[in-house]
Structures are given as structure tokens and as C-alpha cells.
Amino acid sequence: MASYKDCLTxxxxxxxxxxxxxxxxxxxxxxxxxxxxHHHTSSGHMYFTLxxxxxxxxxxxxxxxxxxxxxxxxxxxxxxxxxxxxxYEKKGEVQLKISTMEQEGIGDLYKSFEExxxxxxxxxxxxxxxxxxxxxxxxxxxxxxxxxxxxxxxILDVLDRRSPHILKILYPxxxxxxxxxxxxxxxIEIFNQYKDIDIIIIGRGGGSxxxxxxxxxxxxxxxxxxxxxxxxxxxxxxxxFTISDFVCDLRAPTPxxxxxxxxxNFDDLLRRLKNHKNRLINxxxxxxxxxxxxxxxxxxxxxxxxxxxxxxxxxxxxxxLKQRMVLSVDTKQNFIHEKLKYxxxxxxxxxxxxxxxxxxxxxxxxxxxxxxxxxxxxIGETFTLKMLNNQFIAKKISVLxxxxx
Numbered sequence: 001m002a003s004y005k006d007c008l009t010x011x012x013x014x015x016x017x018x019x020x021x022x023x024x025x026x027x028x029x030x031x032x033x034x035x036x037x038h039h040h041t042s043s044g045h046m047y048f049t050l051x052x053x054x055x056x057x058x059x060x061x062x063x064x065x066x067x068x069x070x071x072x073x074x075x076x077x078x079x080x081x082x083x084x085x086x087x088y089e090k091k092g093e094v095q096l097k098i099s100t101m102e103q104e105g106i107g108d109l110y111k112s113f114e115e116x117x118x119x120x121x122x123x124x125x126x127x128x129x130x131x132x133x134x135x136x137x138x139x140x141x142x143x144x145x146x147x148x149x150x151x152x153x154x155i156l157d158v159l160d161r162r163s164p165h166i167l168k169i170l171y172p173x174x175x176x177x178x179x180x181x182x183x184x185x186x187x188i189e190i191f192n193q194y195k196d197i198d199i200i201i202i203g204r205g206g207g208s209x210x211x212x213x214x215x216x217x218x219x220x221x222x223x224x225x226x227x228x229x230x231x232x233x234x235x236x237x238x239x240x241f242t243i244s245d246f247v248c249d250l251r252a253p254t255p256x257x258x259x260x261x262x263x264x265n266f267d268d269l270l271r272r273l274k275n276h277k278n279r280l281i282n283x284x285x286x287x288x289x290x291x292x293x294x295x296x297x298x299x300x301x302x303x304x305x306x307x308x309x310x311x312x313x314x315x316x317x318x319x320x321l322k323q324r325m326v327l328s329v330d331t332k333q334n335f336i337h338e339k340l341k342y343x344x345x346x347x348x349x350x351x352x353x354x355x356x357x358x359x360x361x362x363x364x365x366x367x368x369x370x371x372x373x374x375x376x377x378x379i380g381e382t383f384t385l386k387m388l389n390n391q392f393i394a395k396k397i398s399v400l401x402x403x404x405x
Contacts, residue, residue, distance in 0.1 A: 010092070011089065014092050015089065021087065021094075025085035028082070028085075030057070031104060032050040032051050032052050032079070032081075033050070033051055033077065033108070033110070034074065034077045034079060035049045036208050037075050044062075045060060045062050045063055045066075046059075046061040046066050046073065046098075047059070048073065049208060051208070058095040059095060059097075059098055060097055061097075062097075069101060071103045075110065076110020077103065077104075078104040079101050079104055080102045081096065081101050082098070082099050083096050083098040083100070084096070109209050109210065110209065113209070117243060117246065125222075125225045125247050126247060130225070131249045132229075132249045133230065134232065134250050135198045135199060138199045138262065138263065140166065140196050140198055141168055141169070141197070141198065141199045141200075141262055141263065142194075142199070142201070142229070143155055144171055144173050144187040144191075144201065145170070145173065145175060145202070145203050145204055145255070146172060146175045146204065149204055149205060151255040152170060155201060155256070155258065156259075158256050158259035159263045162264070162266060164266060166263050167196075169197065173186075174214070175204035175214065176204070176211045176212070177214075180214035181214040181219055181220050185219050187202075188200065188223045188231070189223065191227075192229055197229055199230055200231045201234055201259065201262055202215075202224075202231060202232075202233055202234070202235070202244065203232075203234030203235050203252070203255040204235055204236070204255070205236065205255065206236040206240055207240075212242055215244040215245075216242050216243045217243075220244060221247045225247050230249040231249050232258045232262055233247075233250070233251050233252065233258075234252040234253075357388055361385040361386060363384070363385055363386075365383055365384075374396070377396050379396050379399070380396065380397075381396055382395045
């Protein structure tokens with residue numbers, strides 16, 4: 001047995017590993033399927049995992065080498081790689097440094113993913129018309145994820161900050177490996193038995209296509225589609241897409257984003273309510289002011305057009321007309337009276353009896369015709385002179401000459 005005096009440091013051990021294995025495993029060809037692919041935008045380097053059915057290896061292809069590629073690598077793609085094993089001594093991590101990469105075809109998992117996606121799409125499970133509306137103000141949210149993962153912490157942190165009033169119910173499930181898809185289906189069915197659950201969030205953090213595969217299972221997709229409760233899929237990172245994302249009612253790029261999409265911001269609600277309250281108060285004030293102004297104007301119009309005032313004015317006009325009419329009638333009556341007196345007087349003056357009362361006599365011929373001219377009777381002809389109380393017979397003897405003086 002070696003003495004502790006010969007004990008190596010971690011750096012020394014990594015140096016030995018690097019020296020022994022890098023020489024033996026340089027300039028080799030390896031084939032496998034790309035997973036966890038990431039093309040760093042600033043440096044231009046490519047980082048991904050090369051895997052097969054039972055193992056995986058971290059890979060890096062620097063910009064100088066990948067700039068000559070004639071295709072765009074992606075998750076699920078089968079490739080042949082030429083490179084060398086390198087030990088990243090600082091972290092003790094082994095990775096395959098790639099010089100050349102050739103496309104071989106689509107990997108088995110990716111092929112299964114595309115086939116299921118096409119089948120379910122043809123059945124209409126992804127159609128927008130089947131998407132259920134996410135309630136804007138939920139009272140209770142059901143969460144399907146691992147109780148120990150980072151996803152549940154992210155979801156609860158966001159909901160507690162944004163929507164502390166919402167009831168949050170966790171149904172813990174496996175999110176990868178054997179039995180994960182069955183757990184998800186069971187959780188969806190259990191939540192659908194409760195009418196108080198308004199939204200279901202299913203999700204987990206990022207990972208390889210193998211890690212996320214339970215969210216690509218057909219039974220999970222159909223359980224999501226048949227759910228009466230709207231479901232938000234919050235699986236992986238921004239670039240991760242699963243079958244659950246396509247069939248769900250709303251896709252969120254991350255678990256945190258799923259929480260934000262499901263729960264309204266309580267502070268925003270309070271601000272909006274306050275703004276609505278202020279607007280409503282202002283509207284009521286403006287309405288009251290307008291109606292008050294209208295009432296004042298109406299009151300002024302009524303005051304200027306009061307019936308009693310109008311009646312009083314009409315009564316004064318009527319009284320004036322009455323007085324004028326009475327005055328006119330009196331004047332007319334006096335005028336008529338005076339005129340009658342005048343006519344009576346004139347008639348009295350023309351009355352023969354009144355003439356006889358003055359001592360005059362009326363000469364009358366035999367036929368009771370008044371003699372108005374002396375020439376109407378002949379000399380020697382008799383006529384009657386009618387006095388007031390008697391009459392006598394007279395004869396025309398001669399005609400006296402008219403005295404012109």
C-alpha cells in the first residue's frame with residue numbers, strides 16, 4: 001500500500017489523467033445523438049451532449065472549427081464526430097473536443113417526438129379552437145411537479161410575490177424516469193375531480209430530451225387535452241419544446257413564467273382598482289356637477305316662466321282690457337245717450353202739437369193735407385185752420401204781398 005506521503009493533490013491527479021488519456025484518445029471518431037445543444041452567441045462556440053442509449057459525453061466545438069459546418073446542429077440529430085478527449089483540469093471534467101462533425105441523421109428519440117407530434121397534430125389536439133381560456137383571476141391553482149426540484153420553488157416564489165391571495169395546491173409527481181408520465185396523468189385526473197381548481201400548472205426545470213421525455217408521452221398529451229381545467233405547460237427553458245407545450249392551453253417558457261401567466265399581480269390589481277375608483281369618483285363628480293348646472297339652469301327657466309307669474313301678467317292685461325272696455329262702454333253709452341237726447345229734441349221740435357202749443361195754426365185742405373204754400377189754394381177757397389185745442393173754417397180772400405224789407 002502506498003504511503004500517505006505519496007498522496008496526490010487534486011491538481012496532480014487531474015494532470016496524470018490528462019497526460020495518460022489524452023494521448024491514447026486523440027483523433028478518434030465517435031457517433032451519437034445531440035442533446036442539450038447550445039450555440040453561444042457571443043463567443044460562437046458550440047456546447048452539447050453526445051449520447052446513445054446508455055451513455056453520454058460532454059462536447060465542445062470552438063468557433064474556429066464550427067464556422068466551416070455545412071449544416072445547423074440541433075437536438076435529436078445523429079452525428080459522427082472527429083476529435084480528441086480533453087480533461088478540463090480545473091473542474092476535473094472530461095469532454096470531447098471536436099475538430100470535425102458530420103450529419104448522420106435524426107436520432108431515435110427525436111424521430112419518435114416528430115412522429116407523435118405529427119399524429120396528434122393530424123387528430124386536431126393542437127388546434128387553437130380546443131384551447132381553454134386561462135381565468136384572469138383564479139382562486140386556486142393546482143401544481144404538478146417534483147416537490148424537491150427547483151421548479152416548485154420558482155413557481156411558489158413568483159405566486160407568493162404576485163398573488164399571495166391565491167390558494168396553491170401541490171400534487172407531487174415524478175418529472176423524469178420510469179413512472180413519471182403515469183404520475184402526471186394521475187395528477188391531472190385528480191385535480192379534475194375538484195371544481196375549485198381554476199388552473200393547473202405542469203412543469204419542471206430544463207434538461208436533455210431524455211430528461212423531459214415524460215412530457216412527450218402520448219398518455220400525458222391526451223390527459224392534458226381531455227382536462228376540463230385549463231393547463232399551463234411550463235417545462236424546461238426557453239428553447240425546450242415538448243408535446244405538452246403543443247397540446248396545453250398555454251405554453252410558458254419556464255416554470256417561473258408559468259406562475260406569472262397564471263396569477264395576476266396583486267399590487268397591479270390594487271393599482272388598477274384604485275385607478276378605476278378614482279375614475280369612477282371623477283365621473284360621478286362630473287355627472288353631479290353637470291346635473292347641478294342643468295338643475296340651476298332649469299330652475300332659472302322655471303323662475304322666469306312661473307305659471308303664477310304668467311297668470312299675474314295675464315290677469316293684469318285682462319284687468320286693463322276690462323277697464324278699457326268699461327270705459328269704452330261708458331263713453332259709448334254717454335255718446336249714444338246724448339245723441340238720443342238730441343234726436344228726441346229734434347223730434348220734439350218737429351211735433352205739430354208742440355208747434356200748436358206755441359200759438360201757431362196749421363192750414364189743412366179737405367183731404368187733411370197741410371198747406372205749405374198760399375198758392376196751393378185759390379182765392380175764395382175755404383180751408384181748415386187747426387189750433388191746439390180747436391179748429392175753424394177760413395177762406396182765402398187775397399194774397400198779401402211779401403214785404404222784402
